[in-house]
Amino acid sequence: MTALNTPQGGLHRHSEVRYNAIFTDDDIRPARRRKACEQLVTDQPDVLIIGAGIAGLTAAHELAALGKRALVFDKGRNAGGRLETRRVGEGAADTGAQFFTTRTPEFEAAVAEWVREGLVFEWSRGWSDGSLLTVREGHPRYAVKGGMAQLAELLAQGVEVALLKVVTAVRRVPGGWQAELANGETTRAPAVLLTPPVPQSLELLDAGGVALPFDEREALERIEYAPCICGLFTLSRPIELPSPGAVQRPHANLHWIADNQRKGLSPNAAVITAQASNAYSRALWNASDDVIISAMKLDLLPFLDDDTTVLSGEIRRWRYAAPVRIFPEPVLLTAIPLDGEGNAALAFAGDAFGEARVEGAYLSGRAAAHKLAAFSP
Numbered sequence: 001m002t003a004l005n006t007p008q009g010g011l012h013r014h015s016e017v018r019y020n021a022i023f024t025d026d027d028i029r030p031a032r033r034r035k036a037c038e039q040l041v042t043d044q045p046d047v048l049i050i051g052a053g054i055a056g057l058t059a060a061h062e063l064a065a066l067g068k069r070a071l072v073f074d075k076g077r078n079a080g081g082r083l084e085t086r087r088v089g090e091g092a093a094d095t096g097a098q099f100f101t102t103r104t105p106e107f108e109a110a111v112a113e114w115v116r117e118g119l120v121f122e123w124s125r126g127w128s129d130g131s132l133l134t135v136r137e138g139h140p141r142y143a144v145k146g147g148m149a150q151l152a153e154l155l156a157q158g159v160e161v162a163l164l165k166v167v168t169a170v171r172r173v174p175g176g177w178q179a180e181l182a183n184g185e186t187t188r189a190p191a192v193l194l195t196p197p198v199p200q201s202l203e204l205l206d207a208g209g210v211a212l213p214f215d216e217r218e219a220l221e222r223i224e225y226a227p228c229i230c231g232l233f234t235l236s237r238p239i240e241l242p243s244p245g246a247v248q249r250p251h252a253n254l255h256w257i258a259d260n261q262r263k264g265l266s267p268n269a270a271v272i273t274a275q276a277s278n279a280y281s282r283a284l285w286n287a288s289d290d291v292i293i294s295a296m297k298l299d300l301l302p303f304l305d306d307d308t309t310v311l312s313g314e315i316r317r318w319r320y321a322a323p324v325r326i327f328p329e330p331v332l333l334t335a336i337p338l339d340g341e342g343n344a345a346l347a348f349a350g351d352a353f354g355e356a357r358v359e360g361a362y363l364s365g366r367a368a369a370h371k372l373a374a375f376s377p
């Protein structure tokens with residue numbers, strides 16, 4: 001049994017163990033960060049957060065700073081959501097977000113801290129479109145040493161995160177909300193923050209029989225996401241991409257190709273990430289992995305010299321990769337009538353609220369924490 005740092009900063013122990021965060025042996029993260037950690041959850045949290053992507057994890061930290069206890073559930077075996085780094089044979093690849101930018105002082109300050117800690121580095125100030133010209137228009141694009149998932153792992157420290165918790169329904173109960181899990185467990189809290197892609201959050205409320213006010217439901221249903229099919233290819237030798245090892249081509253089938261070796265997260269193998277554009281992803285969505293791999297290989301050919309062969313390919317499908325129609329505010333706090341039950345709140349956050357990117361998800365998580373902190377007892 002392990003004692004945890006609570007959000008309040010102290011250590012607490014419980015006799016009843018209800019949670020295991022599991023970082024498995026095949027995890028690509030360095031040993032110093034890799035640990036099997038048990039988190040002990042018995043008391044009702046002030047805020048239950050669904051989703052341990054950057055929005056949910058940021059909200060948990062902010063709530064802790066505001067003196068609230070947050071518990072984060074995620075269905076994945078790692079935290080991070082769309083900040084994902086995968087092992088690919090002897091190498092590794094970022095499969096979701098490839099880099100992030102900072103456009104606000106809040107996120108700039110957070111990123112500056114991660115840079116000071118040595119976790120985040122400036123990767124580029126612009127991309128080539130595949131011609132010999134790299135556009136350097138000045139604003140920094142940041143990446144994470146060892147891959148994007150490392151940032152999620154950092155953010156998952158010091159807050160209570162329960163992995164492999166598949167929430168199947170969120171239901172209104174006296175005094176708050178109940179989350180029902182696929183394994184039969186239930187957890188209650190006076191406030192719930194939903195950070196999955198919005199269609200998935202709405203499914204949880206539908207399963208719990210929660211009726212949102214009409215205008216909120218309508219606003220949430222207007223949010224739209226584009227899919228992205230991501231191909232991960234291991235090559236027989238390094239690919240020659242313009243500095244710093246990536247191309248961004250808005251009008252091509254493969255709108256993003258990046259060399260994970262030059263990015264520093266795949267020292268032992270030439271693994272590239274190739275992302276299909278929105279339209280190409282939609283067109284290929286129902287095809288088999290083999291068909292998609294063959295199609296993407298053809299698109300890659302112009303970037304490979306005669307001596308380079310593709311040793312292997314695999315596909316990561318993101319149904320809700322990036323919002324293409326968003327909710328204009330960083331958080332939606334519902335106006336569900338409280339039935340005289342006192343404090344109880346439900347909010348939506350994530351990259352569909354405010355700005356459709358890593359920074360937007362971060363800011364949304366922060367904003368949601370501040371709104372919800374005012375509601376919990």
Ligand SMILES: Cc1cc2nc3c(=O)[nH]c(=O)nc-3n(C[C@H](O)[C@H](O)[C@H](O)COP(=O)(O)OP(=O)(O)OC[C@H]3O[C@@H](n4cnc5c(N)ncnc54)[C@H](O)[C@@H]3O)c2cc1C
Nearest residue numbers: 051053054055075081082096097098167196350351357358
């Ligand atoms: C291929 C791709 C490329 C991208 N490139 C960039 C980029 O270069 N720059 C950039 O800024 N952004 C990029 N993005 C977008 C960026 O990744 C997202 O904006 C950001 O990571 C979203 O964070 P989030 O916390 O809002 O959502 P998510 O990261 O999606 O987190 C939601 C979490 O909810 C969990 N969840 C869902 N349903 C349940 C359930 N029922 N029970 C429990 N848990 C559940 C999920 O497992 C997930 O971990 C990219 C995304 C993709 C997919």
